[in-house]
Amino acid sequence: MTNYPEASRILVAIDCIIFGFDGKDIKLLLIKRNFEPEMGKWSLMGGFVNKDEDLSDGATRILYNLTGLKNIYVEQLATFGKAGRDPGERTVSVVFFALIKIDEHDSEAVKSHHAAWIALEDRPRLIFDHEQMVVQAIEHLKYNAALHPIGFELLPERFTIPQLQKLYEAIYNIPIDRRNFSRKLLSTGLLIDTGDKNSHSATKKAILYKLDEEKYKAKFHSFWNFMPDSMRRSD
C-alpha cells in the first residue's frame, strides 16, 4: 500500500446523455432539477461516483435509477475537466453515452425524477457545460451511426426498414432513398424477417425484422474506409 499524500483529491461525477427515438424525432432524456445546486434548471442526469464503485457501474446505476432499464447500450463518451466548469467546487465529470429503446423505459421512474423526453431541437439551456456534452454526444451519434450498426439500439426489438430509415433521416437530417437504403440494410445480413408485418398502418404493411444478434456482435467493428477494403470486412 502506498499513499499519495501531496496530491489533491477531486470530486468525480458521472453524467449521462440518454438518446431515444419516438419514430419521428431523436430525443434526449433531461431532468428539471428539484435539488441544489441550480434547482429549477435543466440538466443531464448524473451523480457522484461512489467510493469503491467502478465508473461503469456508476453509469449503470444512474441509468437504472432513471429508466428502470438494465441492459442499455452505454459507452463512455469523454471526461470533462475544465477547472471552473462547476462553480461550486472543482468537479471532473465522466460523461456516458446511452441509447435506449424509448418504448421500454419506466415512465414512473422518469416522472419521479422530474425528467422528460425532449427533441434535440427543442432542448432547453442546460447548466454548467452540459450543452457542450450534448453537442459532443450528437457528433458521436452521427459519426458512429454511420460506421456501426448502433441505430438498432434506438428501435424496438422488432422494427421495419422504413422505421430504421426514418431514424437515420432524423440523425442526419437528410432524405434517404427508400430503395437503396433497403437494399443496403438487407445486404448486411443483420436483419431477420420475423414473418410478421406491421399492424397499425393505413397503407401496405411493412415487414417486421429483428436483429441477428450473432452477426451483430461479430460485425460490430467491421466498417472502415481509408484502408484497403479487406480491412472493412475483416476484424
Add this chain to the structure above:
Amino acid sequence: MTNYPEASRILVAIDCIIFGFDGKDIKLLLIKRNFEPEMGKWSLMGGFVNKDEDLSDGATRILYNLTGLKNIYVEQLATFGKAGRDPGERTVSVVFFALIKIDEHDSEAVKSHHAAWIALEDRPRLIFDHEQMVVQAIEHLKYNAALHPIGFELLPERFTIPQLQKLYEAIYNIPIDRRNFSRKLLSTGLLIDTGDKNSHSATKKAILYKLDEEKYKAKFHSFWNFMPDSMRRSD
C-alpha cells in the same frame, strides 16, 4: 457557491500514450519508474491533475515535460476508473492519446525521465491497468488512421509517399499495393510537392511532400462509410 459535503473526493491522474514512428516500427514512449510506487517497473508517463488545472492542460504539461514539445497531436482517449485499479488508493485516470514526430523530441528530457522508445511488439509488462490502456490506444490508432489523416502526425514535416506507406503497413501489419496507395493519397489533395527529393537513398529518390495544412483542417472529419456518399465528402 455550493458545496457537496457528503460526496467523496478521488485522486485524478493523467496518463499519456505516446506513439512515434521511426520509419520501420510504431513505438511507444514508456518510462522505467525511479520513484514509488512500483519503482523499477515500466509504466506510461503520467501524473496527478493539479488543483485548478484543466485536464487538457495537465496532459499538455506532462507531454511537454517528457518530450520538450508543445504542439503535439493530443486527444482524450478514455477514463479508467475501476475501483481497485491502483492498489495504493482509489485513483481515476484520464488517458490521453498522443502522436509525435519522433525526430523532433528532446532526447535529453526523455533520458532524464528514464524513458525509452519501445516497439509495440517489444513492450514490457506495465503496471496497473496500463496494458489495457495501451491496447485501447492501439485500437484507436488503427481505427482512426483508417478514417482520418492522422498518420501525418507521426512523420517529419517533409515526407515521401513510400514513408507514409511503411507507416500504414506498420499500423495494420499488412502489405499495401504501392501504386494504389500512392494514387489514393494524391487524390485526397492533401499533399504538396515540395520540389525536393529524398536524399540518402540507394535507388531512385522519392518526392518529398508536405501537408496542405488548410485542406488538412478542412477535411479532417470527412471520412464516412455507411451513410450516403454525400456525407463522406461534406462536413
Add this chain to the structure above:
DNA sequence: TCAAAAGTGTTCTGTATACACCCATGG
C-alpha cells in the same frame, strides 16, 4: 549495366446511386 525502389497507366469488378415499376391497404 543491373538490381532495387519510385513513378505512371490500364483494365476489371464491385458497390452506390438514380430512377421505374409493381403490390398491398384502408378509406
Add this chain to the structure above:
DNA sequence: CCATGGGTGTATACAGAACACTTTTGA
C-alpha cells in the same frame, strides 16, 4: 378505386484492386 406507402428491379457512374510498364539511382 385510388392515394399512400412498401417492396423489387435495372442501368450507370465511380472507386478500389490487380497488374504491367517505365524511370531513376548508386554500386
